[in-house]
Amino acid sequence: MLTSSQSRHTLADWLYYIEQSHPIDKIELGLERVSRVADRAALAQLPGKVVLIAGTNGKGSVARTLEQLLLAQGFRVGVYSSPHLLRFNERLRLNNHDVDDALWVDAMARVEELRGDTALTYFEFTTLAAFAILKRQPVDFCLIEVGLGGRLDATNIVNPDISVITTIDLDHQDWLGNDRETIGFEKAGVFRHAKPVVIGDLIPPVSVIARAVELNCPKLTVNQDYFYQQSADSWSWHCGAVRYQNLPIPGLPVQNVATSLAVLSQLSLLPEHMLLKKVLLELSLPGRMQYLQHRPAIIIDVAHNPQSARYLATKLAALKPDYRKVHGLVGMLKDKDIAEALAPLTSVIDQWHLSSLPGARGAPAAQLAAALAQADCQQYPDVKSAFSQLCSKLQQDDLLVIFGSFVTVSAVLASYYQEAT
Numbered sequence: 001m002l003t004s005s006q007s008r009h010t011l012a013d014w015l016y017y018i019e020q021s022h023p024i025d026k027i028e029l030g031l032e033r034v035s036r037v038a039d040r041a042a043l044a045q046l047p048g049k050v051v052l053i054a055g056t057n058g059k060g061s062v063a064r065t066l067e068q069l070l071l072a073q074g075f076r077v078g079v080y081s082s083p084h085l086l087r088f089n090e091r092l093r094l095n096n097h098d099v100d101d102a103l104w105v106d107a108m109a110r111v112e113e114l115r116g117d118t119a120l121t122y123f124e125f126t127t128l129a130a131f132a133i134l135k136r137q138p139v140d141f142c143l144i145e146v147g148l149g150g151r152l153d154a155t156n157i158v159n160p161d162i163s164v165i166t167t168i169d170l171d172h173q174d175w176l177g178n179d180r181e182t183i184g185f186e187k188a189g190v191f192r193h194a195k196p197v198v199i200g201d202l203i204p205p206v207s208v209i210a211r212a213v214e215l216n217c218p219k220l221t222v223n224q225d226y227f228y229q230q231s232a233d234s235w236s237w238h239c240g241a242v243r244y245q246n247l248p249i250p251g252l253p254v255q256n257v258a259t260s261l262a263v264l265s266q267l268s269l270l271p272e273h274m275l276l277k278k279v280l281l282e283l284s285l286p287g288r289m290q291y292l293q294h295r296p297a298i299i300i301d302v303a304h305n306p307q308s309a310r311y312l313a314t315k316l317a318a319l320k321p322d323y324r325k326v327h328g329l330v331g332m333l334k335d336k337d338i339a340e341a342l343a344p345l346t347s348v349i350d351q352w353h354l355s356s357l358p359g360a361r362g363a364p365a366a367q368l369a370a371a372l373a374q375a376d377c378q379q380y381p382d383v384k385s386a387f388s389q390l391c392s393k394l395q396q397d398d399l400l401v402i403f404g405s406f407v408t409v410s411a412v413l414a415s416y417y418q419e420a421t
Helices: 012-020 032-041 059-072 101-115 121-136 180-190 208-213 254-266 273-282 308-323 337-347 365-372 381-393 408-419
Strands: 048-054 076-079 093-094 139-147 162-165 197-199 219-221 227-230 235-239 242-249 290-294 297-300 325-330 351-355 379-380 398-403
Touching: 012 101, 012 121, 032 101, 032 121, 048 180, 048 242, 059 076, 059 139, 059 254, 059 273, 076 121, 101 121, 162 180, 162 254, 180 208, 197 208, 197 254, 197 308, 208 219, 219 254, 227 254, 235 254, 242 273, 254 398, 290 408, 297 408, 308 325, 308 337, 308 398, 325 381, 325 408, 337 365, 351 365, 351 381, 365 379, 379 381, 381 408, 398 408
Parallel strands: 048 139, 048 162, 076 139, 162 197, 197 219, 297 398, 325 351, 325 398, 351 379
Antiparallel strands: 076 093, 227 235, 235 242, 290 297
16 A cells, blocks of 8 residues: 555556545545645635536536537636546546646645645545646636535535536435435535526426525526527527527537526626537537447446436437347446436336446445346346447347446446457
């Protein structure tokens, strides 16, 4: 085990050290520890305008959309998000490029120096390192994606210029609560007094609206202050006097893109119509309805809760007529609502392939099978062996969709690119 600061020279060294000090799957909510360390070097005082993005689903999509639309208008943008799919570096992007190892190593050494005897979780440590990097960058915007909840998440030490709630559903119930009102209250913890907020949930909990009113936040709420409408091959958006029509369907959920436009409206930075169209045509995010290949078709998606599973099911239902058979490879964490997350997909998946996930939070395949209660399913000890066996059996007109967790998608990506090289 690495014990001295002199022995940590690479990013891999630092990540090993941090994970050994505090396992990555251990969650401890609260701002006391992270604030104490951040205050020693004003790490929470980020440059430019800060957008803090909370929500059950859609945070990454909103961050990506804002990033691309701001970059297209000539602004300098930093984006902090989590978790990553393949490389830790993905967690922080500067002007659309992952931050390199050297910056991360310097920042982690800085956090280690600052923390003294204060114990930090993996997420707290790496979040502070990301903020240490951002502080030194000449960026116009910092887009910060909340990790879990909002009120007690480490990212909430910043003072945002605008806060966003994308959607609210039942997830992380062990930490956030068992109903949407309680979870909504936690997520509304990212609101600040008299600072604008955007609420993208179609039916926002009363707790969210109440918090915005209590703090006197100017707000834009979907279907009240801004509106979007989607057809088979285009969509429209309007807010006040601004109206966009005949927009191309992007590679990300339209609801989240509409939320992003509302954020830009609050910032008085809505793009020209043609520029918006150009960005939407190229808009995508790894791990969201991402094709790895087309014949046979393999799609990966990080859907892992009931809300995101319902969205995935609608996308697959539209694709299903084009394929002989739809296979589903799924691995999930045991603290998710497994039965409710799998239920929407039973009508679109013809054959189920259930994989165990590693670690204390990983659900065994048998637990998925019990929740699914489907006769036509196969169980595997791990994602890599499941994916390997499936790839050898797929026919050219089959579709394989892989979902259930970032862990599942990450394992498939690692295996896929390893085979490709």
